[in-house]
Amino acid sequence: MVPPLALDIDGTLTTPEHTIDPRTLSLLASWEAPVVLATGKAFPYPVALCHFAGVPERVIAENGGVAMADGDLTYAGDPERVDAAVEAFEARGGDLGWDGVDTVNRWRETEVAASRTADEALLRAVAEEFDLAFLDTGYAYHLTSADTSKGAALGGVAERVGYAPEDFVAVGDSENDASMFDVAGEAYAVANADETAKGAADHVLERGYVDGTLDALSRVRERAP
Numbered sequence: 001m002v003p004p005l006a007l008d009i010d011g012t013l014t015t016p017e018h019t020i021d022p023r024t025l026s027l028l029a030s031w032e033a034p035v036v037l038a039t040g041k042a043f044p045y046p047v048a049l050c051h052f053a054g055v056p057e058r059v060i061a062e063n064g065g066v067a068m069a070d071g072d073l074t075y076a077g078d079p080e081r082v083d084a085a086v087e088a089f090e091a092r093g094g095d096l097g098w099d100g101v102d103t104v105n106r107w108r109e110t111e112v113a114a115s116r117t118a119d120e121a122l123l124r125a126v127a128e129e130f131d132l133a134f135l136d137t138g139y140a141y142h143l144t145s146a147d148t149s150k151g152a153a154l155g156g157v158a159e160r161v162g163y164a165p166e167d168f169v170a171v172g173d174s175e176n177d178a179s180m181f182d183v184a185g186e187a188y189a190v191a192n193a194d195e196t197a198k199g200a201a202d203h204v205l206e207r208g209y210v211d212g213t214l215d216a217l218s219r220v221r222e223r224a225p
C-alpha cells in the first residue's frame with residue numbers, strides 16, 4: 001500500500017510558470033492513500049484544487065493556520081496579533097504590494113501574505129516586534145503566528161485520516177515546508193527548493209517543480225509493498 005502524502009502546492013505541484021500541470025490532477029486522483037495539500041495560500045485555493053481533482057478536501061492552508069480533513073475544520077494562530085502587525089507595518093509606510101483587489105488576503109483568516117516587492121526589512125522588523133514568524137516562500141512573504149506551521153497542522157490532519165505524521169511522505173520547495181519535512185516519515189525537496197527546504201529534506205530531487213514531485217512519487221509507488 002502506498003503511504004499518505006503531504007504535498008506543497010506552489011513550486012511543487014506547479015510548473016515554473018506557476019500553473020497547475022494536468023498531470024497533477026491525475027496524480028491526486030489516482031493515489032490510493034490520503035493526500036493532504038499543504039500550502040501558504042488561503043483556504044479556498046487548496047479546497048478548490050481538491051474539488052477539481054475529484055479528491056476529498058484534506059487541506060492545510062495559511063501555513064498551518066487553517067486545516068481541514070474529513071469535515072473537521074481547525075484554526076491555529078493569533079490573527080489579532082497579525083492584524084496589529086500589519087497595522088504597524090502600514091503606519092510606517094509599508095504596503096503589502098497587491099494592486100487592485102487583494103485576492104491573496106481576501107479569504108485569509110489567520111495570517112497575512114505580502115508581495116515579494118514589499119519592504120522585506122520592514123516586514124521582518126515588524127514580525128520580530130510582534131513575535132511572529134516571517135516566511136519567504138519564494139512566492140510571497142508571510143507573517144504567521146510563531147507556533148503555527150504546516151508541520152504542526154499535519155499532526156491533527158493525520159490523526160483525522162487515521163495515520164500518524166510519520167506515516168506521511170512530504171514533498172515541498174521552501175522554508176514553509178521545513179516543519180512538515182521534520183514530522184513526516186520521509187521528505188523530498190524538489191530541485192528548485194530553497195536551502196532551508198533542501199536542508200530539512202531527506203532527499204533532494206534532480207528535477208524541479210511538478211516533474212521532481214512526479215519522480216519522487218513514482219519512486220515511492222515502486223517501492224510500496
Ligand SMILES: O=C(O)COP(=O)(O)O
Pocket residue numbers: 008009010011038039040041113137138139140141174176
Ligand atoms: O502561498 C505561498 O506563498 C506559497 O504557497 P505554497 O506553500 O503552496 O508553496
Ligand SMILES: [Mg+2]
Pocket residue numbers: 008009010011012137172173174
Ligand atoms: Mg511551495
